Amino acid sequence: MIFDSYSNSALQLANRIVMAPMTRCRADHTDAVPNDLVVEYYRQRASAGLIISEGVPVSDRARGYLNTPALWNEAQAAGWKPVTDAVHAAGGKMFAQIWHCGRVAHAALHADGSAPAGASIKPVATQTMIPGPDGKPVSVDCGQPEALSIQEIRGVVTEFAHAAKLAMQAGFDGVEIHGANGYLLDQFRCPAVNNRNDAYGGSLANRYRLLLEVVDAVAAEVAPERIAVRQSPYGLGNGMVADPEPLVTYPWLARELNQRGIGFLHIYCQTADWIHDATHSMMPALRDAFHGALIACGGFKTAAACEEILARGHADLIAIGKPFISNPDLVERLRRDAPLNKWDTATFYARGERGYTDYPTL
Numbered sequence: 001m002i003f004d005s006y007s008n009s010a011l012q013l014a015n016r017i018v019m020a021p022m023t024r025c026r027a028d029h030t031d032a033v034p035n036d037l038v039v040e041y042y043r044q045r046a047s048a049g050l051i052i053s054e055g056v057p058v059s060d061r062a063r064g065y066l067n068t069p070a071l072w073n074e075a076q077a078a079g080w081k082p083v084t085d086a087v088h089a090a091g092g093k094m095f096a097q098i099w100h101c102g103r104v105a106h107a108a109l110h111a112d113g114s115a116p117a118g119a120s121i122k123p124v125a126t127q128t129m130i131p132g133p134d135g136k137p138v139s140v141d142c143g144q145p146e147a148l149s150i151q152e153i154r155g156v157v158t159e160f161a162h163a164a165k166l167a168m169q170a171g172f173d174g175v176e177i178h179g180a181n182g183y184l185l186d187q188f189r190c191p192a193v194n195n196r197n198d199a200y201g202g203s204l205a206n207r208y209r210l211l212l213e214v215v216d217a218v219a220a221e222v223a224p225e226r227i228a229v230r231q232s233p234y235g236l237g238n239g240m241v242a243d244p245e246p247l248v249t250y251p252w253l254a255r256e257l258n259q260r261g262i263g264f265l266h267i268y269c270q271t272a273d274w275i276h277d278a279t280h281s282m283m284p285a286l287r288d289a290f291h292g293a294l295i296a297c298g299g300f301k302t303a304a305a306c307e308e309i310l311a312r313g314h315a316d317l318i319a320i321g322k323p324f325i326s327n328p329d330l331v332e333r334l335r336r337d338a339p340l341n342k343w344d345t346a347t348f349y350a351r352g353e354r355g356y357t358d359y360p361t362l
Helices: 036-044 074-089 150-169 184-189 209-219 246-259 271-275 277-289 303-311 322-326 330-336
Strands: 017-019 050-057 094-099 127-131 137-141 174-178 227-231 264-268 293-297 317-320
Touching (some): 036 074, 150 209, 174 209, 174 264, 209 227, 246 264, 264 317, 277 293, 303 317, 303 330, 317 322
Parallel strands (some): 017 317, 094 174, 227 264
Antiparallel strands (some): 127 137
């Protein structure tokens, strides 16, 4: 089942294995243009039915980490074109994950020194990397955010739409809107972070207003069937607080996305959650609410584990993260039930080819 093709009205995927989006920090922070190493990295992994790129910031202020390739100008779009060409030549499909880090950032990462953008002025107790005095990365606390004004929120919506337009220009097969993992769109959703008293705060509909405005703006540039939205119902990363009513919150969003004809809803959970709430409650509730493809992500390392979720009807596609880092031929390894290479955490966000394009294949 996991090796069967999947199709909707706009796309056909060779199998149901998705390479999950993972930040790798191999671009140059100055211009954020993908380089030849990025081309090779994704080309090696093109046997996945669908690759979702690492998060690509939609503006300079959207950046929260050093050296992430971006998608807000023509030069960056031109840099992504060899990546998508290489993936297509190898028989794969690829979405760009468009991303705004929000308060998970630091002014030193932004060319104009602007403060991190937030749903509110509540800071996040986590760290990021900035250029040190000698040019080497140093770890610092994320900066004090500024709450976005209504005008700035409208600007963010425009930035997402522009990034989506550039993604299609760069040859991507679609886009994923990153609404998970404690980044800007998730910050607006979270009532513990979003204490606004305007149209973007308070009720569930208000807290999801920005995400849905982004979805609508992106859908004006990209066919809805080619759009994915990522959510993390049980995620506590980057200062998130457990949602008090997840089985109300996420099916509500799923119905809104379904009404818009969105093609993919991508759900990330930690491994244990798939065994408990996600498997037995959340995914069936989402299945009832959303008629596009459900992507399940979190802790899958064997074909059998993938097949179990598919067989229950709780997902249509399975996204796999870190095993793809160390196993560019992961699809074939799963097919053969072959041993997996171990990943090297020290090189996840390093520079150069080590731990990036030099893992062995079968």
